[in-house]
Amino acid sequence: MTISPLALPFPALPAIAGVTIGTACAGYKPWTRDDVSLFVLAPGTAVAGVTTRSLCPSPEVELCRFRLPGGRARALLVNAGNSNAFTGAAGRTVALAQSERLADLLGCPADMVFSASTGVIGVPLPHDKALAGIAAAHAALGTADWLAATMAIGTTDTFPKAAIVKAMIGDTAVTLLGIVKGSGMIAPDMATMLGFVFTDAAVAPPLLQQMLTESAARTFNAITVDSDTSTSDTVLAFATGAAGNTELASRDSAGADAFAAALTDLCRQLALLVVRDGEGATKLITVSVAGADDDAAAHAIAMSIANSPLVKTAIAGGDANWGRVVMAVGKAGQRADRDRLSIRFGTTLVAADGAVVPGYDEAPVAAHLAGDQVEIAVDIGLGEGRARVWTCDLTHGYISINADYRS
């Protein structure tokens, strides 16, 4: 596996008070690497989550959705190498059995155990391996660090992905730390995206959920690698409260805005790491849209551009093919007026008022496209709607990876 040319180094990460980690090898595939990760959380830890909008979700996703309204978590367990999705009654049985076995080991209600699985679709998680894996990870509690855990949740990832942000809540410093795996929120079916955020802040569960939902809309839900939505995408946030701040109870609580900003910052960093590991990616592309009817329209137009195979192959080839951007705006299904449209690559205005700008010089655009970070900005010229999304280019690497992944 070649490491993505867009990879970033793994950051230095401290322990988060209230979180203990253990990893183990259940052997879901014929490998010796750890593939079960266990995160035990202090009593009282708040939990929030967002899950895939797929209508064919995995049983782990269904369990998360069922348990999230309780608002409290004692453990997170993650299986890598097998997504347990589309496995019928057998899949549901093993997902439930694994979380109940862990609840027994920890002496907590099963409804406080959250789980996620990632990997091949259609093969039930092997029952014996799943239970033995949990027992081994439990026995190893306290021996694993964040890097080990991040490696253990990965599948086709080419580098381990994590980020950290600090914030002040009143006089209390709190830490928000996240790990993530996958090659897209809208992603390959086996490299489904999982993201986990841990903080020592004290945050009431309903507020944590509100803030996570808002952050995800502008970060995880604003990235795309290949327009394909997985059956298992899950982002969970855990707040142990060990930092000792006065619990954030509402958006009006002192420090809530700072925490929300830090959470969005963290989620954006994690989301961009996923794009940086997009299958076959060689360029990170930022698509900004302004002047649409409203923010939702701007998001739809931005996603139409970011999901266009023709735009993505043009960027891969270093081709300032703004005609393909026009095409993607036109097919987005949102109100647009060809004769008010303007397009920038980097800082260069390429087209305005429905035509290429007079005396357009492609040289600075070609120089911008030769780099590994490309910015496309479109102004629709109609309203105040804005959005920003991120994607990567579409290369031979994507085809090579996906034309024979399963074998």
Next chain:
Amino acid sequence: MTISPLALPFPALPAIAGVTIGTACAGYKPWTRDDVSLFVLAPGTAVAGVTTRSLCPSPEVELCRFRLPGGRARALLVNAGNSNAFTGAAGRTVALAQSERLADLLGCPADMVFSASTGVIGVPLPHDKALAGIAAAHAALGTADWLAATMAIGTTDTFPKAAIVKAMIGDTAVTLLGIVKGSGMIAPDMATMLGFVFTDAAVAPPLLQQMLTESAARTFNAITVDSDTSTSDTVLAFATGAAGNTELASRDSAGADAFAAALTDLCRQLALLVVRDGEGATKLITVSVAGADDDAAAHAIAMSIANSPLVKTAIAGGDANWGRVVMAVGKAGQRADRDRLSIRFGTTLVAADGAVVPGYDEAPVAAHLAGDQVEIAVDIGLGEGRARVWTCDLTHGYISINADYRS
């Protein structure tokens, strides 16, 4: 340019009474091939059309939309190598000038001239070349055959595409003949899809429009190469009436059903030829969906499967990866119940009731996928909605073609 492995031979095509063809080289690109095609139509010819749903259409598309309600055509002119799209006032001026010059040459109202242009976006059609090209094609009237015309409307096509169907209206034999260019209805921005149908039948314009709209919904609008919708897609149908049948005036006219069936047959043949020339295509994929809430839901699910890069790369690799089909059903946004879903590849039932079938044998599926025509059938298990769409696989060829098309 390598000819698509899915190419079909060009059929033997007769003249259509009431249609005279001339082609010429305007030199829209530095080439010597003909790139202007002129089809002069007998007085009284009925016309109908469907155009791209892009909100950034070319001026030629706008002219067609403006003129179609008139219902009568005397000429069709097609420019290849330059789409004239997103060219502002200059583009509108040259499109109008070209059709008005042709109207002068023919002595007919400009509103009876229909035009289409295909090629690079963003460069106005050169005014002098456009007018000289029309004059040359007019001077060449009667010297070109269907093959010459089909070659002259092509851009990145790897083979010329045409089809023919005959029908009986009462005792009168009529011929429907179509030519098409492009690599997808939902297509590369420069190899935009154009399709033209010519018949000697007499059909009232409103009925011709109704029948073309219905046929296109099940044929041209049911194909996808890469999910990208062009700014110039246009299908026009011309009925000269030279066959002498009693004019078809409504769906209740004797022979109208036979003509509609022939028109749909012809459009499907033309649409499939476009998929067969899909950029990089090595396999023709038929996706059938049954059991959805309604036909529209079934179409949306089928398109979600047909547009999934992961499904298309799996087929390219000969991988019976039905998990990716589950993923695509799940992301389609239509009602689905994971536990009622069944999936077939070819004639083999792979998954049913939310899980792989007991004793599933991949061997017959692998054999099916090794061929160049692949069938994926999904039953949602909820209702009576049905749809069928066509696409091709996604290969290294697509990346190679599109990562440096413009240069």
